[in-house]
Amino acid sequence: MTGRDRVPLPVAIWAARTSGRLARATGRGGTSLPGKVLTRLAPDAIGRMAGELPSGSAVLSATNGKTTTAALVASILERHGTTLVHNRSGANMAGGIAATLMGSWRRGRPDGDLGLFEVDEFWLGGLVDDLRPRALLLANLFRDQLDRYGELEAIADRWRAIVAAEPADGFRLVLGADDPAVADLGLARDDVLYFGVQDASVALPGVEHAADATTCRVCGGPYDYTASFVGHLGHYACPSCGHRRPEPQVSATRIALDGTRGARVTIALPDGSIDVELRLPGLYNVYNALAAAALAHALGVPGATIAAGLEGTAAAFGRAETVNVDGRDVQLLLVKNPAGANEVVRTLALADGDLDLLAILNDRIADGRDVSWVWDADLEGIAPRVRRVTCGGTRAEEMAVRWKYAGVPDDRIVVVRDGGARAALDAAVGAGAPDAPPLYAIPTYTAMLELREELVRRGAAKGSFA
């Protein structure tokens, strides 16, 4: 700390709350403002508030699936009788976490037993220092929004430094075994809890185009995959030095995907197997469920409670949520990078009949200003079945060209450049007969927020985060 006088925590909290009220009263929203004000006035606020949580904190990070995984963990822990302080809305940088802690603050202590925080992959280091979690889940690293974060290896290096700096009696580390860049973070530790997919019947024929990190971290040689599940997640081994995927202690031993509706999964845990009827679709959600099960196990939750918690979770905010607009089902599938897009494509490939799509591509900061990733997504897999794709967003025309080169004829592509999510939604919904098949909306992050706000305004979806 510098010699500057520190603002006492209660004063800083009062000032931050006041700034939030003022921002709302003047119609400027201000969801991130109070947290920013708080950390500016009291830079150690997160650490001091988190330090008062009776059962400590659990932190999770990944490029894909953070919010859904955290929602699954929350559902499990609540059934376990744990009251949570949880950044449920997905605001996962320092400001959002400060705001979450402040929101739970009552008379000098947090209104909960355990902190559950999803943390942005880039800001993980500083927040782990502040939060001192008792368990840290690192699930996956997919190429994501390169212009914001620099390259994948740089994040892996940051994560490696976080793990290396932690003493042996520090946090319990939970890692994805199927992601080589993540699994290798546990090389120097012998107490890591790994999770992964064992059922090779759901593997892809080859490694996908969007695959990252397919070279050995030990010797630099290329990995051989005997099974590839999502992007570069799979069963890998290095033929030159023998380094291979660790055997996961939490694993999906049997998986039956049920289209866009859900999946049936058998999960082996160290204390026995559980059968789970997951209400979230696609193999990527099986990974989210496995990650959640592993973190819950690390926190001491028994298998039966884990199963009930996983089954009790419906779609997290804007992720595989289904709503009804003017008599038509609209399913929201967030797409934010090639690996996520490929999973959505695989899920849509399991849907019946021709596909009506609403693809909204924004290039705001939270989406990534660089939209080149849409060319790394394997849209070719469903292009022949697209009856109509309505393209919207700030880069609507570029989304349209991507679909055209994926193989969708020009006359099935509609571009709605102006009028934002509302106009694009109207064009897409209006084009179908009342008994038309569901419309699948695949928005980027800020487009999903816009779309959901519009759905709430129409009474088709419930108001956000409450």
Add this chain to the structure above:
Amino acid sequence: MTGRTLRVAALYPERLNIYADRGNLLVLQRRCAWRGIAMELVPVSLGDRLDPDAHDLLYLGGGQDRDQRLCAEDLVATKRDAVHAHAARGGAILAVCGGYQLLGHRYALGPDEALPGVGLLDVSTDRGDARLIGNVAIEVRLPRPGGDGAPMEPRVLAGFENHGGRTVLGPDQQPLGRVLEGHGNTGTSGHEGARSGNVVGTYLHGPLLPKNAWFADWLVAAALDVDPDALGPLDDTLEDGAHRSARRAAGLPAG
């Protein structure tokens, strides 16, 4: 153009592909198919021999540091002469980002480490402090392929740049274009990319060709040594829209 074949070699496609480089190749493939031009696409990887006479167009994308290092060493050790011979007989090359750096003399990553280049373009690159990131638009004047090489009307290329390297041109090296919006080679020179004949190096991705269909056609025409107009028209309504969108993103009027 029915009956012609465009022979394309993608260099290190499994390693140099970080900015959706496959989008560039897909655009070439589709546009050739729509015109009845057969396109042959062969990957040429680490240790593979590059046949200097077997291809009309070479494509080099960008990669993460470790991959770029492996490819730089391999390119210089096993493919330098073939790349020069390909260019000397008029073969076209499109090199984007990391691939562009490897066509120059060297890419200095720091005081003690430099990646070698093949020296086909008279450029040298040093790693700068901050990455130059953002939407970018440049003005280019290209020679008309398939004839006497007279300059064509100035056109705009729009895309996205994200590079740590600062690339400086040698005294006689012409840039690919003039920066209208964005950073370009160094952030201050006003130049973007480098071009010698049909050899093009650029930092523009996004990827480049889907946002600039006219340039995809220029590249095909240059590789086949025919006039771009001889390729025959396509319905580019959507492509023209995407070009305008990329221009707007860079801060230019849609034009």
